[in-house]
Amino acid sequence: MRFSQSFIRTSKEEPADAEIISHKLLMRAGLVRKLASGIYIIMPLANLVIKKIENIIRSEMNAACAQEVIMPCILPANLWKETGRWEVYGSEMLKIKDRAEREYCFGPTHEEVITDLVRHEVRSYKQLPVTLYQIQTKFRDEIRPRFGLMRAREFTMKDAYSFDISAEGLDINYKKMHAAYCNIFKRCGVKYTVVDADTGAIGGSSSHEFMVIAPSGEDAIVYCDSCRYSANVEKASTQIDKILGPEIPAGSSAAAPRSKIEKIHTPNASTIDDLAKFLKVDKKSLCKILFFTNGRAENDGREDVVALISGAFELNEIKLKNHLKFINLEMIPSEEVQKRVGAYPGFGGPIGINPNVKIIADNSVKHLSDFVVGANEKDYHLKNVNLSDFSVTSFADLVMVDAGHPCPQCGAKLEKARGIEVGHIFKLGTKYSEALGAKYIDEAGQENPIIMGCYGIGVGRTMQAAVEQNNDQDGICWPMPIAPFHVILVLLNSSDETQKQCAEDLYKKMLAENIEVLFDDRAEKPGFKFKDADLLGIPIRVAVGRYAAEGKVEFKRRNSKDLKVVGVDEVVSLVKSEISREINGL
RNA sequence: CGGGGUGUAGCGCAGUUGGCUAGCGCGCUUGCCUUGGGAGCAAGAAGCCGAAGGUUCGAGUCCUUUCACCCCGACCA
Missing domain, CATH: 3.40.50.800 (Anticodon-binding domain)
Incomplete structure (x- = not known):
């Protein structure tokens, strides 16, 4: 290509609306142009890079025995209604109607379509396993698109789906894809790490994210240098007893009240930090309370809950949302807490609140005895409170793990870093095959749901992540395999x-x-x-x-x-x- | 969606006590000159001042409405 005849438009000035280095460089080097919020034109130079990344993906997918298909990007609503995701995916899905008022969406992901295809094509165990993939445009109406291709609304994704007759078969395919993904990111010349992850809206039993390490990454991850544990903070766990001491066994004498509950005057101490300072105690011995709701209207299935956690920790809302199986989780506005929960914000506690409100406690609360909670009265707390003083609906791991917390596997101190999620693999199990009736007949003539996995890579995001990682003050430094x-x-x-x-x-x-x-x-x-x-x-x-x-x-x-x-x-x-x-x- | 901000030439911005012909830098066009880290000189083109309505003799500037975009939060490849 002759530069003089090319459509390469560089600029020495930085665009005003770019924040991170890769976005600035993508704009300055003329690789992308914005058409609307989160919607980008891929310029010739970027197209060369993207085609290279796609071809690396193709060669690794094909080597893992996956076969390429192309599904439509306009998808009929009925499939989504069958799995319930027409509602669950919500306003992130771009919904459209044709001239006959039939409903469609612009596909944000393709589990429904691929499962529909397979339920029509596969009858027998002899036709399985099979893995299909596509590289195609998706649209997700993100609440806040940002950082160029990093979080675009329209983007190119490689999505693969595996279909197996057994959990063992899924394990094999999952490992194959895991290995293929490692090869892909290595071949693209990016430094990445694989972490345990939350499954989010896709669902399923377990999942791993492929993270390109970069300070500008939108995800926080923790990792352990001594045993190689690593996880997204959304998912990460820790060893609570290493911080709070051993769990107090339920029903044992230690769980019974040691001292009488005492109301104490704590003027203006409405945060954990203030309270710890005021009482001259460690935050560990305090019990924090937070008020959440599923966000629905009062006469439309509204559910309010309170969450308890040791003052030593922050609460992980994703874990709570998963535990409650809520589609939505919001904090109750503090001016409504008293009316809806019967607790006094800033001085709230589990004792004496509205009995219809569920109390979800983090496991850390099991490690507390004679602790302090709010008295549900302005400027007062209760001390010497124990678990036997109120009834907890359920316990769960709700801890937001942070740097310095002990590794759940080996106990060493965890480190924290930021990453860009470029790939995500899921063991779906039978979530979609059951919802859509994708079954096969086994050797014994029995019908069983097909066991699925799904595997995604953000192609444009990978390109930008490569720029984020490979640049200096003069510009981009493309890794050879994906250089335009x-x-x-x-x-x-x-x-x-x-x-x-x-x-x-x-x-x-x-x-x-x-x-x-x-x-x-x-x-x-x-x-x-x-x-x-x-x-x-x-x-x-x-x-x-x-x-x-x-x-x-x-x-x-x-x-x-x-x-x-x-x-x-x-x-x-x-x-x-x-x-x-x-x-x-x- | 909640909170904050910005819309003026292709890009980055100034101009807002209402006033005459809307300006600067980069880029662009033409010519001269120049060729080892984004040169110089000269001439030039380019603006429905985001949109609609209003106030006024007069609006980029004031008022109302609206749209778009960006930043902080929830979501995700």
Whole structure:
């Protein structure tokens, strides 16, 4: 490609609405353009990168025996109503109607469609297992799109679905996909880590996320250096007894009140920190109360709950939401807490509240004795409270794990980092096959639901994550396997006939050798071209300049300061060996 | 959806005690000059001042409504 004829539009000025480095670089290097909030045009250069990522994905999927299909992006509503997700997915789904007022959505994910396909095509165990995938445009009407392709509303996703006759079969497929994903991200040249994850709206029994580590990542993860445990904080657990001491066994003498409950005056101490300071005790011995609701109207199935947790921890709302099986979880507005729950915000406690309100307690509460709770009266708390003083509806792990907490596996201190979720794999089990009646007949002639897994990769997000991880103050530094071009050939002085002839010859030679080369033949000054070359981040730069008269050119790697002057006749083979080493050697 | 903010040339911005012809930098066009890290000079093109309504002799500027976009939260590949 000749730069002079290309549709590459670079800019030295930063766009006003980009926050993170990769978004700025994507804009400055002319890789993407925004059409509307969360909706982007992929420019020619970015398209080259995306096609490379897609082809890496394809080769690994095919190697894992997955077969590519293309499902529609406009999906009929009835399938979604069958699984109940027409409601559950809610306003994140873009719903549309045709001229006959029939309802459709623009597909946000494809479990329903693929399961519908398989229930019609598969009858016998002999047809299983099978894994299908597609690379296709999705639309999710995100509440807040941001960071360019990082959280776009319209985006390209690779989604794969496996169908098995047994849990063991699913395990095998899940491991295969896990390995394929590792290969894919490694081949894309990004540093990633795999973490235990929450399954969210997709559902299923277990899942792992593939995270590209970057400070700008939207997810927090914790990991353990000594045993390699790692998890999204949404999912992570810890060892409570290492922090609070052993659990107090229910019904034992220790669980019985040791001292009488005592009402204490605690003026203005309405937060855990204030209260701990006021009472001169550790936060551990306090019990925090939080008020939640499923957000529905009073006469439309509203359910209010309170959650209890040791003052030593923060509450993880995702864990609570999963435990309650709520579609929605919101905090009750503090001005309504008294009326709805019968507790006094800031001085709230589980004793004496509205008996219809469920009390969900974190497991950490089992480790507390003679603790402090609010008295449900302004400026008063109760001390010497124990679990036997009120009735807990259910216990659950509700802890938000943080850096420094003990690793759930080995007890070492956990570290915290941020990551960009580029891939997510799920063991779905029979959630969709049962809802849609996707069954097979086994050897004994029995009908059973098919056991499913699903596996997603955000293609555009992976591209941007690669930029987020591979850049410097001058621009992008593409990893070789996904670089839009392998080489940028820069003619430094286009009015110098010797240089020009030399560069044109080299360009032809490289094309003849099938080298992916961008030829900067523009009549610009050298400095201008160097800046563009750095911004675009093409891994190898060959510059034709003042040494052209001696039959020599300059060879430079984007991610190194070293400049080599090499003969025109040897540069092509040098370029070729660098490219093949980095693409095949990874 | 709740909270905060911004809409003026392709991009980044100034101009808002109402006033005459709406400006600056970058980019763009033409010419000259220049060619090793985003050169210089000269000439030029480019704006329904987000949209609609109102107040006024007069609105980019004031009022009302509306739309779009961005940031903080929940959601996700």
